[in-house]
Amino acid sequence: MKVPSASARASRSDELGLRRALSGWMLPLLVAAMALLAALSMAGWVGSTALSRQWHEGAGAALTVQVPRPMEPAVKPEGTRLAAAVALLSAARGVASVHVLTDAELAELLRPWLGDSAGQLALPMPAVVAVKLKGAAVDLGALGRTLEESAPGTMLEDHGVWMRRLSALAFGLQACAMLALVLVCGIAIAVISVATRAGLAARRDAIEIVHGLGATDGFIAGRFARRAMLLAASGGLVGGLAAIPMFVALAAFAAPFADNARPAMSVQDLLAALPLPLWGCIGALPAVAAAIGFATAQMTVRRWLRHLP
Numbered sequence: 137m138k139v140p141s142a143s144a145r146a147s148r149s150d151e152l153g154l155r156r157a158l159s160g161w162m163l164p165l166l167v168a169a170m171a172l173l174a175a176l177s178m179a180g181w182v183g184s185t186a187l188s189r190q191w192h193e194g195a196g197a198a199l200t201v202q203v204p205r206p207m208e209p210a211v212k213p214e215g216t217r218l219a220a221a222v223a224l225l226s227a228a229r230g231v232a233s234v235h236v237l238t239d240a241e242l243a244e245l246l247r248p249w250l251g252d253s254a255g256q257l258a259l260p261m262p263a264v265v266a267v268k269l270k271g272a273a274v275d276l277g278a279l280g281r282t283l284e285e286s287a288p289g290t291m292l293e294d295h296g297v298w299m300r301r302l303s304a305l306a307f308g309l310q311a312c313a314m315l316a317l318v319l320v321c322g323i324a325i326a327v328i329s330v331a332t333r334a335g336l337a338a339r340r341d342a343i344e345i346v347h348g349l350g351a352t353d354g355f356i357a358g359r360f361a362r363r364a365m366l367l368a369a370s371g372g373l374v375g376g377l378a379a380i381p382m383f384v385a386l387a388a389f390a391a392p393f394a395d396n397a398r399p400a401m402s403v404q405d406l407l408a409a410l411p412l413p414l415w416g417c418i419g420a421l422p423a424v425a426a427a428i429g430f431a432t433a434q435m436t437v438r439r440w441l442r443h444l445p
C-alpha cells in the first residue's frame with residue numbers, strides 16, 4: 137500500500153490553495169506589530185493604575201502640618217506649641233503616626249530650592265509634622281480648628297488638590313491606553329479583512345468552482361477562518377514575545393521609584409517585578425489574535441460569497 141506523501145496530504149487539506157492565497161509571513165508580521173502595540177497599551181494601563189494606587193496610598197494618606205514659633209507656649213494644653221500640636225494630632229481619629237521632621241530632614245526638603253545653604257538659614261523656621269492616616273476618614277475641618285485654638289497660625293495641608301490632579305492624570309493615562317487598545321484592535325481587524333479579501337481575489341476561480349459543485353458557505357468560510365486563525369495566532373505569539381524585552385526595559389526605568397527598589401536589579405529580578413496582569417496580557421495575545429482572525433475571516437468570506445451568482 138502506497139503511503140501518501142506529505143505534500144499530497146497537505147494539498148488535500150488545502151483544497152482552495154490558501155497557503156498561496158494567504159501569505160505565511162506578511163499577515164503574521166502585521167498581526168505581530170499590532171500585538172506588540174496592544175501589549176504596550178496594556179502596559180500603559182497597568183502602569184497608570186499602579187501609579188494611581190501608589191499616589192492614593194502615599195500622598196493621599198498623608199498630611200503636612202506647619203507649626204510656626206514651635207517653642208513658644210501653647211494656648212492649651214500646657215507645653216510648647218509643637219508639643220501641643222503633636223499631642224492633638226496623635227489623639228485624632230484616623231491618624232496612624234506622627235513624625236516631627238528634624239533639622240536635617242527640613243534642610244533636605246528645602247535643598248532643591250535653596251541649594252546646600254538650606255541648613256544654614258538664620259530665619260525662624262516653622263516645625264513641620266508629617267502625619268500618616270489610617271483607613272478611617274479624618275475630619276480635617278474640626279482638626280484644623282482644634283490646632284488653631286491650641287497653637288494659632290498652625291497650617292494643615294491635606295494634599296487634596298494635588299490628589300485630585302494626580303487622579304485626573306491617572307484617569308487620562310488610562311483613557312489613552314484604552315483608546316490605543318481599541319484602535320489597535322480595529323486596525324488588526326482591518327488588516328485581516330484586507331488580507332482575506334486579497335486571498336479571495338487570488339483564488340476566485342477555484343472558489344467559484346467548488347461553490348458551484350455544492351460546497352457550502354460554511355465550508356469555504358471555515359477554511360479561510362482556520363488559515364487566518366493560525367496566522368494571526370502565530371503573529372500574536374511573536375508580538376507577545378517581542379514585548380517582554382520592552383517590559384523589562386520599562387521595569388528598569390521604573391525600578392528607582394518602587395518601594396522595594398535595590399541599587400542593582402538583574403534581568404530575573406525585573407521579570408519577577410512585572411505585574412501579573414502584564415504576564416496575563418502576554419499569554420492572552422495569541423488567543424485573542426486567533427479569535428479576531430477567525431471571526432474576521434468568517435464574516436469577510438461569508439459577505440463575499442453572498443455576491444456570487
